[in-house]
Amino acid sequence: MVVYNIGIVGPEDLATKFKTQLEELNLLNVSINLSIVNQFEDTKKLELSFVEKCDLLCFMGPIGYEIYREEIVPRLKTIPPISLHIRYDSSALYLCLYKLLSKKQGDINLFTPFSIDLLAEKEVKVALEEIDLSPDHYFLIHGDTSYTTEHWANIHEEYYRKGKTKYAITCLTSVAYELQKRQVPVMRIKPTYAAISMTTEILIAKLEQLISNELKTIAILVKWHEADRRPKNRYTFYKQKLKFQEAIINFCEKYEMSLTFENDFKAILYTNQSILKELTKNYKVFPFTKEIEEILGTRISIGIGVGNDAARAEIYANRALKFAEAKHTSTTYLAYQNGSIIGPLNSEEVEPLSFSTHLNNRHLQDIAKKTSLSAITISKLRSLIQNQEHPYITSHQIAEAFDISLRTANRILHTLESYRFAKVIGEEQPPGRGRPRKLYELKLTEE
Template sequence: MKIRLGLLGASDSLEIIQSVVNKYPEFICTSLECLTEEDLIEKVRPHLDEIDMWLCSGPITYKIVQDWKGIEVPVFYVTYSGSTLYKTVLRVLYEQQVEVDEISFDSCNISAWEHALQEAGIKTKPRFVESEMISLEGLVTYHFELWKSGQTKAAVTGHPIDHELHRLGVPAYRSLPSTMAIEAVLTNILRTYEMLHFKATQIAVQIIEIDSFLGLKKDSFSTDEIFRIELKYMEKLLSYTKKVHGSIKPSGFGRYVIFTTRGLLQDVTGNFSHIPDISNLDELSKEAVTCGIGIGQTVYDAEINAGNALLHAKECAKGTWMVCFDNKKIAGPLGKPEQLTYSYASKQLESISRQTSLSVITLNKLKSSLKKLSSDKLNANELAKYMQIPPRSARRILTTLEQNGFAQVVAEEKPHTRGRPRKVYRISPF
């Protein structure tokens, strides 16, 4: 199967890349000259469903693509290093008769430029290197202000920044991709494609538990009614199983196991971000269906992981879906904005678990919650929200950590309504 590769960047760079890609029979290329976000909207959007992976001609084009956020498949770019960099610098030094410390650079970090200069036998170190991929306008301003103030006499950048700097009178030079750099990224693309193809064919097992009693009146149901409800769910699960090209088997009262592949399940869950659509299930019925998804290289591994995922789902609430990957990472609840990804295998957390009597899973969820909040401080209500547990359970966890020296009360917040102040805890690094 051929890889449909989209090429993005300036036309002269694309010609060089295309000449190298032509030597690889694994690729079918679509080359699109794109210099702005408007180009992406006009030229790339119509081809999104036709391309497996994209390759940008350099880091600046890659930055434009990343800021656009319109491409969901993997995107790569050609890196500039070694001979590609020092050839450009030597050209600037020869044509402009300047010193290295009178040139402004971007697109690479300072160590890359220093290494390239050392390879060329130049001992002078660069003074002005913008390593961050800031906006195009920001990079133009960066180079122009240095030149205008007399601190630099030339700039080394990418396209279309060089074009704008030329318009402003700045001597600007750009590097073009080297054959070696293009071959390196094409090799990386091939490996990534193989890895993704392998992942897509991994075994996926779903263990589904159905609460047939949910919604029944306490004093007015019979075994016949329960059987009728079971048949209704079974019919819908059969339709869903057909959708994921899988097979289904009963596994005890109210429990079913569905076998399919990771790739198909990724498609129906939006890369494991939401619960798949099981036709004609109302809100009450959705609440009755709890599911653990397991991914593995064998059916046995996938079933074990699905069982672990189901246990985590049942800890949260009815109607929860969780997934356990082959690397023992747990993700979920699917469809929730507070979705967490955590592992239940950690020697450091096992040590803290022994000291606090809190499970490794609980500690991992706490760690993931702090990562989501981008902070080492939180209160019980925030922890309850992210871990999908009652506030009293969250308070118990934080109190336990405080008692064992892994948390410290650093503030108290007064609630908007009546009630006791909420303690804010700083959690020690795990």
């Protein structure tokens, strides 16, 4: 049974409230997990293991969501989960002002002018104009993800201490608590029930989409390369063929896959994406490749295709198989409908390259056109850089990752360098003895 993990990130009160609302829906095969972040900047410290096990990730506000995208997503070694956040809109502002009016017995002069943060300027202006509050009644504070709780609190406090405001209105829980400590009158904007309900509906829609995607048809083409050098003794060949068929049948029986043998050397297996995700450790390694290689003692090529139906899945599996067959060792590649290829799926420790046979990005198209390098090469280079923790690269890394000669890797870098899409930024000494290797910085993104 597949269980879908929903992660909720944010202040304890909001995260708990959102979790309770989700639990009331009695969603089947869903596990809801909390990551309490009371101080929004601590989103940077979000455990990668927590994120990587989530299928859906919901943030209790936009600032934590943006920090996650900037700080956490680039560090992930798996495909990021579907993510969204609760919106703070004019309705939340109205509710906050209503509470202030009630608190001040309807006297608006007791809390205006006020400072307010995070909300969009246009939204604040339109919302306040509807209740006859002019720009003279408020100061809108602008900031970004580099601001800490202290930064936001300092700005609010400065307005208050200088007598420019009588109240601070904030969307940030940690800022509200900090201002209370500093004895600055403050009111915290919280998302409305309607906003939480809308986010819940979006999350459920995303979950349904995820389930639909997980149930996409997967075709796995397994090719045995003994056909290239059939033994002279036909009985030896028959024994090998039976071993191949038995290994395939046992594998399919274990994971409840459909199966057909296209010929003596090629089998087609059918399953769904949720099983594939589990088998490949989140699209990193396909252990069956090595298992069947050890049984037969010959090279095995596997192509996996993802499609809306069996026919389309087979088309993409054949495309992936061509990449696998181009290698001189047993390996597996995965192809999607959008043209992206992932592979080789050889090791759980090594992030496979994700590349495409065509380029949609105009800048990358321009690089390919000027350098005469293929779309696959450019796409692989970008993937290789993204998989690393540092921005530089060597010809040895390219040769190893692309399974090409060092000479070819050097030619690629020299070509990019001649068109100013790469530059030498230093050298590194390889382990042991050997000549220093040039470190290149690639310019594959628009500046």
